[in-house]
Amino acid sequence: MSTVLSEPKLPAGVKLPIYMDNHATTAMDPRVLEAMIPFFSNKFGNAASRNHSFGWEAEQAVDLAREQIAKLIGATAKEIIFTSGATESNNLAIKGIGEMYRERGNHIITQVTEHKAVLDTCKRMEKQGYRVTYLPVNADGLIEMEDLKRAIDDKTILVTIMAANNEIGVIQPVAEIGKLCHERGILFHTDAVQAVGKIPVDVNAMNIDVLSLTAHKIYGPKGVGALYVRRRNPRVQIAAQMDGGGHERGMRSGTLNVPGIVGLGKACEIARLEMAEETEKLLAMRDRLRKKLESNLDFIHVNGSMEHHLPGNLNMSFIHVEGESLLMGINDIAVSSGSACTSATLEPSYVLKALGLGDDVAHSSIRFGLGRFNTPAEVDYVADKVVDVVRKLRELSPLYEMAKEGIDLTKVQWQAH
Amino acid sequence: MAYSDKVIEHYNNPRNVGQMDKNSTAVGTGLVGAPECGDVMRLQIQVNPETRVIEDAKFKTFGCGSAIASSSLATEWVKGKTVDEALEIKNTDIVKELALPPVKIHCSVLAEDAIRAAIGDWKKKNVVAGEPASAPVAVAAN
Ligand SMILES: Cc1ncc(COP(=O)(O)O)c(C=O)c1O
Ligand code: FES
Numbered sequence: 001m002s003t004v005l006s007e008p009k010l011p012a013g014v015k016l017p018i019y020m021d022n023h024a025t026t027a028m029d030p031r032v033l034e035a036m037i038p039f040f041s042n043k044f045g046n047a048a049s050r051n052h053s054f055g056w057e058a059e060q061a062v063d064l065a066r067e068q069i070a071k072l073i074g075a076t077a078k079e080i081i082f083t084s085g086a087t088e089s090n091n092l093a094i095k096g097i098g099e100m101y102r103e104r105g106n107h108i109i110t111q112v113t114e115h116k117a118v119l120d121t122c123k124r125m126e127k128q129g130y131r132v133t134y135l136p137v138n139a140d141g142l143i144e145m146e147d148l149k150r151a152i153d154d155k156t157i158l159v160t161i162m163a164a165n166n167e168i169g170v171i172q173p174v175a176e177i178g179k180l181c182h183e184r185g186i187l188f189h190t191d192a193v194q195a196v197g198k199i200p201v202d203v204n205a206m207n208i209d210v211l212s213l214t215a216h217k218i219y220g221p222k223g224v225g226a227l228y229v230r231r232r233n234p235r236v237q238i239a240a241q242m243d244g245g246g247h248e249r250g251m252r253s254g255t256l257n258v259p260g261i262v263g264l265g266k267a268c269e270i271a272r273l274e275m276a277e278e279t280e281k282l283l284a285m286r287d288r289l290r291k292k293l294e295s296n297l298d299f300i301h302v303n304g305s306m307e308h309h310l311p312g313n314l315n316m317s318f319i320h321v322e323g324e325s326l327l328m329g330i331n332d333i334a335v336s337s338g339s340a341c342t343s344a345t346l347e348p349s350y351v352l353k354a355l356g357l358g359d360d361v362a363h364s365s366i367r368f369g370l371g372r373f374n375t376p377a378e379v380d381y382v383a384d385k386v387v388d389v390v391r392k393l394r395e396l397s398p399l400y401e402m403a404k405e406g407i408d409l410t411k412v413q414w415q416a417h
Numbered sequence: 418m419a420y421s422d423k424v425i426e427h428y429n430n431p432r433n434v435g436q437m438d439k440n441s442t443a444v445g446t447g448l449v450g451a452p453e454c455g456d457v458m459r460l461q462i463q464v465n466p467e468t469r470v471i472e473d474a475k476f477k478t479f480g481c482g483s484a485i486a487s488s489s490l491a492t493e494w495v496k497g498k499t500v501d502e503a504l505e506i507k508n509t510d511i512v513k514e515l516a517l518p519p520v521k522i523h524c525s526v527l528a529e530d531a532i533r534a535a536i537g538d539w540k541k542k543n544v545v546a547g548e549p550a551s552a553p554v555a556v557a558a559n
Contacts, residue, residue: 397479
């Protein structure tokens with residue numbers, strides 16, 4: 001094990017530590033930062049100041065950002081509401097629709113692998129008298145359309161299902177869900193945080209009524225996001241969840257975060273222009289990583305459908321190796337694990353468990369999140385390092401030894417504690 | 418998670434990794450934890466039947482760095498002790514030595530359990546008249 005500490009010679013193009021956790025957040029694109037800077041200094045106006053040039057300048061910048069965001073998702077500028085991020089967008093969408101359409105019904109449908117910003121909001125709705133159906137997912141991490149159809153009843157007002165999952169990168173059948181909801185006259189909200197800017201999203205083609213996005217997952221700043229709210233066919237109404245000056249068509253009061261909004265707009269523009277090229281680059285790196293791992297290690301498992309998958313995501317379980325100990329061995333690489341040992345609650349990832357994976361497989365999982373600034377040289381370094389550490393930990397693993405001896409680990413009488 | 422230097426040191430250079438013949442009467446095997454809990458330790462001891470001194474110890478652990486360090490340390494500590502002395506080792510001693518944070522205390526508990534289980538297994542194989550074998554322990558089913 002001693003080589004874990006020793007310094008291997010670094011290949012060209014690799015600087016440590018390597019960031020490969022782009023589902024958690026992304027580095028700011030220098031072009032985004034550059035666009036923002038003036039709005040921290042001389043262009044400091046309040047976008048709501050209607051009677052002087054400082055205000056107009058800020059408003060103009062905000063309007064441009066609205067256009068840039070709208071264009072990325074096929075919306076119109078007026079349909080973009082600025083928020084502090086996707087947690088707020090999700091809260092505003094679900095609570096705001098729940099409240100506004102309460103007369104029509106009290107039933108909400110979501111699914112089990114949503115982000116906590118959706119799941120915990122739904123839990124609160126339940127406390128307030130709403131009924132929530134949590135659809136299961138199959139072993140690939142996808143919902144079944146039949147389950148959704150069956151769950152809809154005459155009290156259903158909202159379906160909220162994410163576009164792409166933040167742990168396993170699985171892309172839900174958004175267009176099909178949208179079409180069904182549209183036919184049934186039910187509003188469809190999607191948490192598209194991980195999808196926007198990564199895969200094509202079109203609110204009209206996909207019949208999306210409300211959509212959450214956030215800047216810091218697309219190489220923009222933290223603390224700024226948006227909610228797309230459809231204005232026609234149907235015109236969606238959302239009850240404000242904060243009282244104040246009536247900004248953002250009354251849906252979200254508060255002086256706009258102009259530099260953040262400018263950054264979000266710029267990030268969307270870059271994503272729109274570079275998505276196709278970036279996707280190819282990410283796919284090539286992702287497949288290279290996967291192949292290298294698969295050809296050098298046994299007992300590994302890819303989590304989630306690879307067919308319906310974000311280009312930059314790879315979630316793998318290295319069976320018989322516990323995730324936190326693996327992270328410890330690759331501490332010059334930033335990735336995350338679904339292991340309970342890494343979580344405050346000592347519970348393994350609920351997303352992986354929802355796929356029907358055993359806790360032991362969930363404990364052994366690593367999420368690689370490739371992004372715009374990763375290079376093939378980094379991928380090679382990461383693959384080699386992971387292979388090296390997994391092998392060493394397996395020499396230490398009684399489970400690997402037993403599995404190699406042909407012992408069926410499910411038949412062993414374990415002494416859980 | 419910030420690890421203490423001692424945890425990192427054991428993780429990088431685990432002591433006494435390996436396997437002993439679990440069918441040998443001189444060997445006691447403790448297999449504790451469960452894959453679903455994210456931690457399984459196997460600790461084995463080889464005991465001199467005359468002196469009851471633990472002459473060798475081996476471990477393998479599936480678990481976090483603290484679990485690996487705890488079991489590595491446990492093998493170091495039991496070696497050279499009699500089985501009765503080894504039973505005196507407390508998880509709190511391991512916590513102190515490795516400076517484990519509260520969320521990792523259960524990893525040390527597991528190491529203590531592993532020591533007890535290994536000794537229990539050895540005693541069962543070497544029933545000494547008048548001395549009760551300690552509580553039965555989980556051993557791999559085959
Ligand atoms: C799927 C998903 N939804 C919501 C969020 C929350 O976004 P924010 O950090 O902008 O509040 C995240 C990111 O953590 C996410 O991955
Ligand atoms: S084995 Fe899970 S926290 Fe130590």
